[in-house]
Amino acid sequence: KAGVTQTPRYLIKTRGQQVTLSCSPISGHRSVSWYQQTPGQGLQFLFEYFSETQRNKGNFPGRFSGRQFSNSRSEMNVSTLELGDSALYLCASSLVTRPPDTQYFGPGTRLTVL
């Protein structure tokens, strides 16, 4: 079974631009979560989707948004990029969200904001 895939793997943007990251979950998984990883803040939860509905959201500004499609694929968008948004963005998928299920992670998208 194929794992979680994320595209693109690397991105370079400039401040003020916006970016869209894509995530395809493991086949059959209906839940997708996103995390941001930075050297200073570590791994932080962004949001969680299940059946096209956002079920949970972390403490991030409204510039960070996401959505999930009917095929469970998910995208996250960051508008008006700031230097501090440079990070590794990890997507994870699981079968269900409740009870908490094991999340399997993709390789990540490394975003650099100049």
Next chain:
Amino acid sequence: AQKVTQAQTEISVVEKEDVTLDCVYETRDTTYYLFWYKQPPSGELVFLIRRNSFDEQNEISGRYSWNFQKSTSSFNFTITASQVVDSAVYFCALSEETSGSRLTFGEGTQLTVNP
């Protein structure tokens, strides 16, 4: 609020040594789940183990073993006879039943196994 603490930022050992990675957690939920993930230099988080709060039985998988103690809110991870390929950052994480699959991660422990 939930919290996970990995007090060991970096550990360096010589191959074949045993090493234990510590994890202490805080939660108000009675039902919760604990996880360990490995992050090699490639960046992908690799799932190692999941335990729920009602199952305190220790687990062994090959060279890996986990010690879960609710009395001390700890979920420690031991690698026996470490190998160079074990070098990675290891994360302990917590998920509460009331928070869905949302994971709260510890700061991570960088393990370096030298030949």
